[in-house]
Amino acid sequence: MLLTITTTRHPADDLGFLLHKHPARMQSFEQSFGTAHVFYPEAGPERCTAALMLDVDPVRLVRTRGRNTPDFSLGQYVNDRPYAASSLLASAMANVFRTAMRGRCDSRPDLADTEIPLTVTLPALPCRGGPAQAERFFAPLGWRVDARAVPLDEAFPSWGDSRYVSLTLTGELRLADALNQLYVLLPVLDESKHYWLAPDEVDKLIRAGGGWLAAHPERGAITRRYLSNKRGLVRAALGRLAGVDQAPDEALSQPEIDDEGPDAAGTADTAETAGAAPEPRTPLAELRVRAVLAALHEEGASSVIDLGCGSGRLLARLADDAAFTEVSGADVSYRAVEIARRRTAGARRVREVFQGALTYADARFGDHDAAVLMEVVEHIDPPRLGAVARVVFGGARPRVVVVTTPNAEYNVHYEGLAPGAMRHPDHRFEWTRAEFGAWADGVCAAHGYRVRYVPVGDADPAAGAPTQMGVFVR
Incomplete structure (x- = not known):
């Protein structure tokens, strides 16, 4: 052949x-x-x-x-x-x-x-x-x-x-x-x-399909054919395509997970998301990055740390943006950190990219005007969310914190996602808009911030937008 x-x-x-x-x-x-x-x-x-x-x-x-x-x-x-x-x-x-x-x-x-x-x-x-x-x-x-x-x-x-x-x-x-x-x-x-077909076939599909499969109008048919209609594998793949940018091993919120997992072309960069409509459109992952950058610009942020930077998708965009004088990245996965370092090598605005866990106080998290937790909190066990809030909002205490997380109400629009299922098997929870608001209000009351909410992606009148974003300012 x-x-x-x-x-x-x-x-x-x-x-x-x-x-x-x-x-x-x-x-x-x-x-x-x-x-x-x-x-x-x-x-x-x-x-x-x-x-x-x-x-x-x-x-x-x-x-x-x-x-x-x-x-x-x-x-x-x-x-x-x-x-x-x-x-x-x-x-x-x-x-x-x-x-x-x-x-x-x-x-x-x-x-x-x-x-x-x-x-x-x-x-x-x-x-x-x-x-x-x-x-x-x-x-x-x-x-x-x-x-x-x-x-x-x-x-x-x-x-x-x-x-x-x-x-x-x-x-x-x-x-x-x-x-x-x-x-x-x-x-x-x-x-x-x-x-x-072994379960790792889903990882292969997500790696190779990054940047194009989620937005493809035939993504359902492609996924089913690629995975030979193995129902469990198809469900897992469509769920991952439905709204996650990070592989489990790249979530800063999980120090108990080691750095073995998808390689340099893994899901941290490649599992982009499209809306539920069949026509091709800008992937949700890209809309999310743009929304985060827009929020940082609006708040006049100068130095930014990407907490849970994965393999550096957002970090690279921050480093290329002249509005930010200095950027840093941190992730629990050593492999992700190495990839992010290679991805941003030579970028003069990058201060450091280091390994660290968001559930533990770290002096390196501080001394930044703004912090971003993009699609990170849903990977944290709920009992540990209090520790994360204390580390970020109480310890590092940047002037601006941007948090994005899936909107569970929107999941009904994702093809192949069973009722009640989450978009990624490693998600520990997915919040409704009311649940996210309750958590954010508690953070503001405890640490002296105020928050505004920004929908990301095409919003449904009843279900809202696929991603919800909170911009915390003190």
């Missing part, structure tokens, strides 16, 4: 830096089911094409087949897996282009963050639903889709079309985004995987 990626952005052969594969060499990578070869059919300053060819060994595939593979004695050896793009190709991509999929390129960091002209071709792609299905899944992501049905036999046109399409995608995207979209959508279009 073959995948080619072409760019015409000058100098085009910088594609080799982005993929971390030298254009002058052919490289081979052993997989459990065959061998992946990377080579460049053309590599020049005006146009460069990288090719990933996967040579599947049927015998090795049988030895490593998952429980989802039909156990037919002949079908194990005679099938389309060596010739058609499928989860095998997606797995090879994840192994061969791992760093590129994370968006890392130390040699060309600006290019890694830049949308570049790309053409992706897949000569044979199993696509249950035909060309229209490929259009349905890829077009909302900004691709121009050319999907053509492959006939069963060109010599006998009366036989009709096969279930395969020849697919060409053209558009301007970050290379990392393009690779992650392919990683998710190849097995989705095929509706099959070569391995048994």
Whole structure:
């Protein structure tokens, strides 16, 4: 099976830096089911094409087949897996282009963050639903889709079309985004995987789908297909897409949780949220960041600490904003702190990014004009909320504190979320607007603050907005 990626952005052969594969060499990578070869059919300053060819060994595939593979004695050896793009190709991509999929390129960091002209071709792609299905899944992501049905036999046109399409995608995207979209959508279009689905498959989907899946109009169908309609996994994935920015291991509020969990491309950055309406829109995670920044600007905050910074999504935005003279970040997860440090490396406004637990007094939390707890408090066991309030509002005592948390009343609008269920399995609670107000009023009375409430996201007349934000000022 073959995948080619072409760019015409000058100098085009910088594609080799982005993929971390030298254009002058052919490289081979052993997989459990065959061998992946990377080579460049053309590599020049005006146009460069990288090719990933996967040579599947049927015998090795049988030895490593998952429980989802039909156990037919002949079908194990005679099938389309060596010739058609499928989860095998997606797995090879994840192994061969791992760093590129994370968006890392130390040699060309600006290019890694830049949308570049790309053409992706897949000569044979199993696509249950035909060309229209490929259009349905890829077009909302900004691709121009050319999907053509492959006939069963060109010599006998009366036989009709096969279930395969020849697919060409053209558009301007970050290379990392393009690779992650392919990683998710190849097995989705095929509706099959070569391995048994474990619970960590949800983490893979959230990591690869970050920034685009939550806002996709077909996110429900994509999630169900990717997870082979495993009800529990689908429910967990849709719940995480419904409104969480942080993985459990990255919540500053949980010192008892260690730092093992999703890696550098984990849910702290990638599980963005969309509203319940089917059309594409700005993800709720982005609206939340904008609302926090707007509140800080309105209050004239100068120095800011992001308490529960995760892998630095908000911290990076704070560091890029000239309105803030100095910013810091803290998180209980050492891994998240390391990622946030890399993400903000070289940012002159960043004072420090450190590991710390919000339930314990820490002198480093102080000496900031403002503090942000964005989607943090719901990860705290309710009996410990008093300690958090004393540490933040009583000990650190910044002039401004911005707190965001899910609005439980809005959960009825999220597809796949069972009645009474929470948006993320690690949430210890989710407040209604009245419950959040009662907590905030208690904090103000105990520590001398006043609070105003700001809805974030499209508000429903009855249920309110998906995120509720409190801006505390003393």
